[in-house]
Amino acid sequence: MDSTTPRPEILDTAFPWPRPPIDPPPAYDWLRENEPIHQVATAGGGKAWLITRYDDVRAILSDPRVSSDSQNPGFPRFGSMPEPEDQRLFLRMDAPQHTIFRDLLAKNFTLSAMKRMRPAIQELVDDTIDTMLANPDRKADFVESLALPIPSTVLSWLLGVRAEDRAFFNSAADRALAATDPTNPAALDIAMTAMHELRAYIRSIAEERAALDDPGDDIMGQLVGAARAGEITMMDVENSGFLLIIAGHDTTTNMTALGTYTLLQHRNQWDEMRNNPALVRNAVEELLRYLTVVHLVVLRVATEDIEIGGVTIEAGDSIIPLNLAANRDDAHFPGADQLDIHRKARDHFAFGHGVHQCIGQALARLELQVIFETLTRRVPTLALDADSADLPFKRWSGINGLFSMPVTW
Template sequence: MDPPAAYGWLRENAPIRRVELADGLPGWLVTRYDDVRELLADPRVSSDATDPGYSLLGAPRMAGKDQSFLRTDPPYHTTFRRMLGKHFAMKRVHAMRPRIQELVDKTIDELLAREKRPVDLVEHLALPIPSTVLSWLLGVPAEDQAFFNKASEDLLARGNPDVADADERSTAARTEMVQYIAKLSDERLAMDDPGEDMLGDMAKAVKDGTISREAMINSGVTLLVAGHETTANMTALGTAILLQHPDQLAEMKAEPGLRAGAIEELLRFLTIVHLIVVRVAKEDIEVAGQVIPKGEAIIPLNFSANRDDAHYPDPDVFDIHRAPRDHLAFGFGVHQCMGQPLARLELDIIFETLFRRIPGLRLATEAESLPYKTYAPINGLTGLPVTW
């Protein structure tokens, strides 16, 4: 659950370090909190994946207007954030609390009804909840949720040495997912009124020429996979961390007011979205006395930043009383994760309900033997065996 020790060395000795990336492009690793935050907020730092200096770390390039909105710059990026961000607005998200609570309770009912133990908390809790919630927001039909859950799991298996034909399954699942979202998109585009969910809003934007059909499809896949994988991994890893800190877990259960701060500490401590944040310099940029040349890639290592002892005392210690609201787990600047209110709400409901309803929950294996996703750019667990 900890970042590589080399990050600490880099922060001390080479906080802005030029490297060669896997695709052969030059890039700059940025490891200190202040520098990472500064660069993520700098308008000269671009997320435009069509820039020849932007490293996709092996992923294929797409045409500019067909790219997922995550890999574009304002004003085009701003169009998407305005269109989709309203679905993650605090008031709208908190109006979903009763429905999400009902889903979590139902999921835990099914968990408790299982006769065989241990139970895999990833399969039976962490994965289905966020995918179901995202399907509500996007407008995915309820009868298709089982397909989506399976396709998402296969899609994210790429690189997993424990899954037979993982890369082939991942490629096939991505094709299925793209075809599925394309089918839903075309159905919405054929409607006079495409609806008020996220697919409906994107369909309206396609109809008026604001975005392309391909951008709608690619962004739909991105929203489903990104929101599903991140919250699922935070649920599993967060549960594992809390079970390994029983005194702090007991405090959190006894004092519900500590739960929000505990979730922020989990987000900081784990920083699961790792090696995905990529940028490119639009002009020469000086940071911490080092000039990053125009056209070269920048890798702001938010996991390193969130463990920077110049910003957080004893950063490698998990402490729910820290409550670090300024962490960079959701990024920073114009590309900061717009789904963070929903992620926080889901984690709050899941942790409160799980530990209240199963007070004897415990790991069914040694923490050291848990199956970590050491192959993935988003940190997580492939399984979490628990019992009670």
């Protein structure tokens, strides 16, 4: 973007701003070129520093002088109050508390664990595609038919929850994170109701496990076992299960739908993947970079004064490292606004960076690799069955995606 481009008027409105269906808000480009460290007013009534350049985002996310603790008064707010201390998710904690939960859960997401899961995920993807293709009209809602059920089923395996409950937490998780449109006065009430429903569900599962002599070796069983050993509390079990449902379900669902939409808009690259499956791993990394669906979740607060880019961020200031802006930084990814499945983009920030980098990233990568390889091979004629302008994108959600996507084949 030319540095002479006029200053966007939206900079004077409360953050966050709605994003276009795929690309970042245009103001991100202007900020990266002109004011890469910029303070804005937020919808929560405070102020926050936006960080937009790749190198600066990396530096902030690596800096021990920044905190992820949501109980800190300077933590960024978008109109919501901080959650009660006993309901805080480990995503919003610092060491040593954060470390306890990562150590408890990490063994479920190792590369060797993913290798063991791959055959089951491949079978699940094939079965789900079989069901979709069985429609004699050769039409389906891609989100409902494929993008939602695959991640939720995999999550049910990991958590050890009842398969018959998948429809419930599909709906509740979707309402909890997608009902964030500030133009809709009922949005917050919808989201809070869904979150309470999810918490009550996880609580019931935790209580069932706690009543057993052996709580099991799935994630819920491991968490209940840690509570019995005094390492964490039963409320921590509930909080962790709740976070895993949100993080493991909504993110991969939206990435599957939006990634498929994007590939269908770049048909030559869809065809390249079909003809050369070896490209799929690289393509997944590029789609993660290009789309950065999780773009308003990485939030921080300074615990000491930090000088970066010639600007001093004072202790107690809110910080929003814009991973979406960083992943579109031409200085690090030349031609960043172009999708290129040949690009080596593994160092993107779609999963964050540093000690709070997404614990489930290996699982997300595995699911996406299997889904896109199988789709391009088995459904090569897949196509949108609607005008792009009519698709319901999640323009106000902290996790970008699609509510539905009609397809044909």
